[in-house]
Amino acid sequence: MAKTLEFFFDYASPYSYLASEQVEALAERTGAELRWRLFLLGAVFKATGNVPPISNPSKAGYLGKDLLDWCRYQGLPELRMPEAFPVNSLKADRLGLVAAEQGRIAAFSHATYRAAFVEGKDLGDPKVLQELARAAGLEPEAALARSETQEIKDALRRNTEEAVSRGAFGAPTFFVGEDMYFGNDRLVLVERALRAA
């Protein structure tokens, strides 16, 4: 049976951005099938009573430094927090589901994360979303219209409910079977699990 790596993420999450830059290579070298699965992080926090780490002032300063450290460690451009932070990612997340339907989820996710966390763009801005759809090879107007349908809204909600019911409380969250891992910093453990699988 094929090994699968499920990657639950939200475009609002900078640590999921860091993971998005690693998951393809990891899946490749472990022979796993990668499933990009969007969910809504705010709804995960609400359902679990968890809070974003940035909500504690003593951690907030460290988080920015920690993200920069990881960018250097991973060889990524310097991370820039979007002016509109926390990121309002709802529309981008829905558009990501449309990209997934069209087989463009990896391209759309890289474009979207880089727009948010390298270029500091506002993912709540419809013009930014149009550019991202185009960059990922989607037809922007049709894709945006599709992203606002009830079907897509429900799909995002279902992914979120599923992740929470399987134990998720933050992002990124990974599953190897029902074996859950939380955080970009757990990819070394994910890799170990995939090699053993």
Next chain:
Amino acid sequence: MAKTLEFFFDYASPYSYLASEQVEALAERTGAELRWRLFLLGAVFKATGNVPPISNPSKAGYLGKDLLDWCRYQGLPELRMPEAFPVNSLKADRLGLVAAEQGRIAAFSHATYRAAFVEGKDLGDPKVLQELARAAGLEPEAALARSETQEIKDALRRNTEEAVSRGAFGAPTFFVGEDMYFGNDRLVLVERALRAA
């Protein structure tokens, strides 16, 4: 100038236990001087408004699994949560400062962490503390008496206040100069910083 790795830890913290099993080898291979620095994690939480991750029920189950994953990854024996958890580490922390005065901090820390997180012993039990002092090459009665002096109590408080004033909000916390790192999972970043220093 010598490179220094400061390791702030508390015997109540299982993630600090994981780090304690790595810091000596890391310091050795990067040519850094290791400083074991006890502080009181409960007081750090109180001062910063931070909470232990286990206090969120959605995270609590994952934490135990995550600790086991790291033990396997690091090649450590299966971690066992002490029956008395959260660990009442105050007396052990003070005794650790006495061990440090006598050049026995590494031996005492390994013995104490393994007693708590491998054997599941209660660090609040004076008999356990006596055994640990003896195992680390201390004279048990004299060391325990010394650990209850105002001088040692003040030293633990000062370490705690210093760590908080330098930005710490949890354990383990590492400093390379004033460059702070939080968590056993950040040792890869600590190593990178020490190599660059």
